[in-house]
Amino acid sequence: MDVKTLCLGVLTMGDASGYEIKKxxxxxxxxxxxxxxxxxxPALAHLQEEGLVSCAEMPQDxxxxxxxxxxxxxxxxxxxxxxxxxPAPDRIRSQFMVSMFFSEFLPRARVRAxxxxxxxxxxxxIATLESHQDKSxxxxxxxxxxxxxxxxxxxxxxxxxxxxxxxAHSGEAAGVGAAE
Amino acid sequence: MDVKTLCLGVLTMGDASGYEIKKxxxxxxxxxxxxxxxxxxPALAHLQEEGLVSCAEMPQDxxxxxxxxxxxxxxxxxxxxxxxxxPAPDRIRSQFMVSMFFSEFLPRARVRAxxxxxxxxxxxxIATLESHQDKSxxxxxxxxxxxxxxxxxxxxxxxxxxxxxxxAHSGEAAGVGAAE
DNA sequence: TTATCCATGTAAGAAGTTACATGATTGA
DNA sequence: TCAATCATGTAACTTCTTACATGGATAA
Numbered sequence: 001m002d003v004k005t006l007c008l009g010v011l012t013m014g015d016a017s018g019y020e021i022k023k024x025x026x027x028x029x030x031x032x033x034x035x036x037x038x039x040x041x042p043a044l045a046h047l048q049e050e051g052l053v054s055c056a057e058m059p060q061d062x063x064x065x066x067x068x069x070x071x072x073x074x075x076x077x078x079x080x081x082x083x084x085x086x087p088a089p090d091r092i093r094s095q096f097m098v099s100m101f102f103s104e105f106l107p108r109a110r111v112r113a114x115x116x117x118x119x120x121x122x123x124x125x126i127a128t129l130e131s132h133q134d135k136s137x138x139x140x141x142x143x144x145x146x147x148x149x150x151x152x153x154x155x156x157x158x159x160x161x162x163x164x165x166x167x168a169h170s171g172e173a174a175g176v177g178a179a180e
Numbered sequence: 181m182d183v184k185t186l187c188l189g190v191l192t193m194g195d196a197s198g199y200e201i202k203k204x205x206x207x208x209x210x211x212x213x214x215x216x217x218x219x220x221x222p223a224l225a226h227l228q229e230e231g232l233v234s235c236a237e238m239p240q241d242x243x244x245x246x247x248x249x250x251x252x253x254x255x256x257x258x259x260x261x262x263x264x265x266x267p268a269p270d271r272i273r274s275q276f277m278v279s280m281f282f283s284e285f286l287p288r289a290r291v292r293a294x295x296x297x298x299x300x301x302x303x304x305x306i307a308t309l310e311s312h313q314d315k316s317x318x319x320x321x322x323x324x325x326x327x328x329x330x331x332x333x334x335x336x337x338x339x340x341x342x343x344x345x346x347x348a349h350s351g352e353a354a355g356v357g358a359a360e
Numbered sequence: 361t362t363a364t365c366c367a368t369g370t371a372a373g374a375a376g377t378t379a380c381a382t383g384a385t386t387g388a
Numbered sequence: 389t390c391a392a393t394c395a396t397g398t399a400a401c402t403t404c405t406t407a408c409a410t411g412g413a414t415a416a
Contacts, residue, residue, distance in 0.1 A: 064382085101320055173192075
């Protein structure tokens, strides 16, 4: 499963251009998977070569022609096959957590600022997700949105309750802090 | 921040070989960042070239010489600089969530199996983390371990409570199921 | 006797990101 | 007037993974 699968998936919700696919991806599950234009456009070209999507070019003035892609029957089959193959384990990469793990080497003010930023970020993300909720969404959409919300709330609560663990001991290692 | 930073960080906890660094990484934060031998060994070679780590070769019989790396003062400075630069946003890639989002195209039994597997996986991970807890750990270690635990518990609870949302409607899309 | 741990390293390739190139429209 | 939105695409590059190569010791 890769960006091509994502594109096929988004196209089950309706025909779309590369630009629109990217937007849909951001809305639907930016927190679980994301892709840049630099991967989406080549993916669509490749899918078209394989006959998994068809493309209608809509002339536009001032902008490049809008290319609206649609799933073909073969594309739908490929999507099913992709979804049926065992999913790879989740991959997470968090530089923030690395910073926390080694927070003893950072000035306390820096650790505090890092956590405050995070907290603000999660507050915002939670507000956004809450506002998107309950638009008579399909159940699987609600499932994914609610999942993201549950995780963000855990992040926020854990950070707020346990930040003292990293703040109290930051700036203790040699070579750090104002008194150097 | 990349694998080189991780290596420098692990070396603050004591001198270690590439092999040991990988093990330490797995124990400490495999859930937030991971690296393979194929990235660790070249990273260490590069760090040595830059003078950020030193290396002592310990002859061994039957195995390749064990190369024990140690942080140099320059290495410690680099680590501080790396930790001080603003962390990149967390990157998450979850094929499982993609499958859930498009679960309407999957047979119900498949969706159930996928979720059961996940649940088992989280149960195991939670048990492992719980057993590693409270070994008079440094506070920042406890923070990271507890963070992982909190997230895993949220995963488990959310899955158990809301699986019906994806199970009830799976297998409804055309071309799926036994009656094809 | 079979798998796992120990132990290092390389080479090929996958997969994706960033930056670049282009440029009209619209809202603040 | 400045930023964002719409709109596509390429090329260079980064970064990491996978598979390979090698092989003794130890535990089940």
